[in-house]
Amino acid sequence: MGMHDNDHCINCMRAVTGPEQKFCPGCGQPTPARRIDWGYVGHELEHGVLQMDRGLLYSLKLLMLQPGRLLRDYIEGRRGNQAKPLLLLTVTAAAVVLLSRFFLDGGVLKAVSMDPATAVDAGSAAAQRMARLVAASQAVAGWINANFATFTLLLLPIEAGVRWAVFRRYSRLNYPEWLVISTLLVSQVFVVWMALLALHRWLPQLLQWVALFAVAYCVFSLVQFFQGRPPWQTLWRALLAELLFMVIGQVLMAVAILALVVLG
Template sequence: MKITCKNCGHIFEGRYCNHCGQSANTHRIDAQFLWEDIEHGLLHYDKGILYTAKQLFLKPGYVIKDYIAGKRVHHFRPISLAIVLATLYALVYHLTHVNLIVKGSENSEAIFEKIIEHYYWFVFITIPIFALSTSLFFKKAGYNFWEYFIFEALKVSQRLIVHILFLPIILLLNHPSSTDLIIKSLLIVDIALIFWTNLQFFHQFPKFKIFYLTVFSYLLYSFITTVLLILFMLIFFKV
């Protein structure tokens, strides 16, 4: 049966247009269309967020390594995943009014509020910093900066999932000492996840070498981020 593609006008046979790739089953937008779009994007096993998230906690380093090598059809796009998760984090934060601020200086509290308010931008800023730090210390691995960008985007997504899961716990406990303990514990969890993922991704290197290179790259990331935050304070808060 001949089908005229609604996207490019090309006449074709089969399930997909052989000129632009659009599906032959392209019908009018209705409630069913919206549900299929949500279901496919978020829940579909082959390309959904849940599938990629699951893999990031089963064998993260190997999964990311395969993704960079070209095995991508079953995964949600890394940058889109980071955006969705960062937005979800900020949304949960605002809707629940969970208090993540441990009392300190007014400037530090204001900065934290600004970061949460625009959390997706903060995530985007930190991904290239992570990528730069990792690429400098693991340059012998043979990857370019943009491949490290994807590597770090998926690692950030992994950590965002953990932080999102802990937001309800912080809200439930609702006590400054508990919040402080959880935030410090999450920092340890973050570092552990970074080590675990790096050990798998750079498995061709000796484990001790991966350990100290990870430490150095994380310290460089922390230094650059701290400098940027200080500049942010100087510009916007007149410290």
Template sequence: MPELARSAHPVASSICRNCGNRGHGHFCQECGQSYATHRISFPHLLHEVFHLFTHLDKGFLYTLKELIRLPGDMQREYLAGQRYRHQKPFSMFFVAITVTALGQYFIKALVFKLYGMSDDSQDYFRHYFSLMQMALLPLYAFITWLFFRKSEYNYAEIAVLVLYSLSLVIFVVLLLNISRLLFPNFETEYIELPFIVAYNTITYFRLFPADSRWLIVSKSLLINTACFALSHVAAELVVHLLEK
């Protein structure tokens, strides 16, 4: 009888504000959006930011954790179709360059305030590093693809690999530059460059297991050398244009 009573009063259906589909439950069966939507407010935005940076089971921090813990394996899983729990590559990269650009700005301002130091030779790096990496990304991907063009991955898939790896590298660069607040003359490049080479080499080991270790190391050194040279030339060119 209780079940008959409940069936006599069916649950009201909801209309999805995204696609217009009518259905029951909490989420639209057509597009997956929640039926419960509310007006966006400042607390809502704060909640979204908090959610982005505090959920380790999926999304941004989960992807960052996997990039640190399983370089190469994480990218291979994403390329194989296991994508639900991972932050999408472009959004991951844009979050990385945005946070790093803001961080570099404040680090430079604090170093100047604490020590009265303003190194003009480093000014380009502090202001334009993130933007330059974004501009050079297609070329980084092309260089990497040239060395692994005989693998199962096409250019677009290699670009995804580079997006994820570069996202982590950019964060590491930011963390290393925080040390300048205590050691303003510290040259972080002496740590950054070995880290980048080592991280990319480990990534290639796991992503291309069919290649020999020595071949991977050789390709990694050549790829990183080419990318460093490209970055250096681009930096010199931009500085030269800005000085005119």
């Protein structure tokens, strides 16, 4: 993929004078560009959140209009004008939290508000079990609302792992590369989420609409990313990865709720 070319900058193709030149004088791109591996991911975790990048708006624009190009440029090493993926994720997640509190008069997720006494006789064993289940659901939703960025980061390795497993025989991308791709795709979801928040009065099932647009945008992005491949081959793998991740997410939520019911 040309990431380790010592003679030219992969981002602007300007000639590199020698191994002592660590950055391109034309665009600031590191020379040579590193492949994304565990060392690269560790460096991004250390510096990505603390260092603001002037490429933020540029990356957001590409992420929504030409996502395949953005993903391909970042994976292949053309990162000189790009914002850090972790920065994009942090900024967009924070924006979703703030806008949700402003537009929805609450947090990102709505806690369960059902009154168990209306479904069964108050004081019965069934009512008590239902009350514990509702309380546990509210506690989980409340924790997610209060720790939305942390919750997103906790799920990100699972999301990347699912895509790596589904696409393992289809591409030569390693897990850290899928981790970066998934970080960018989650940032994309948050941008969609922000746009739909403005329409929340006409979208009573907001989270379902977000999920629908997120899946569609993810498939669109990966089909663009794997240009030159038959689109249908990318499409079914992308849909399968989204389905598996949704199932895993629901299972983890259910486990957390049941654990609170048992421990409570």
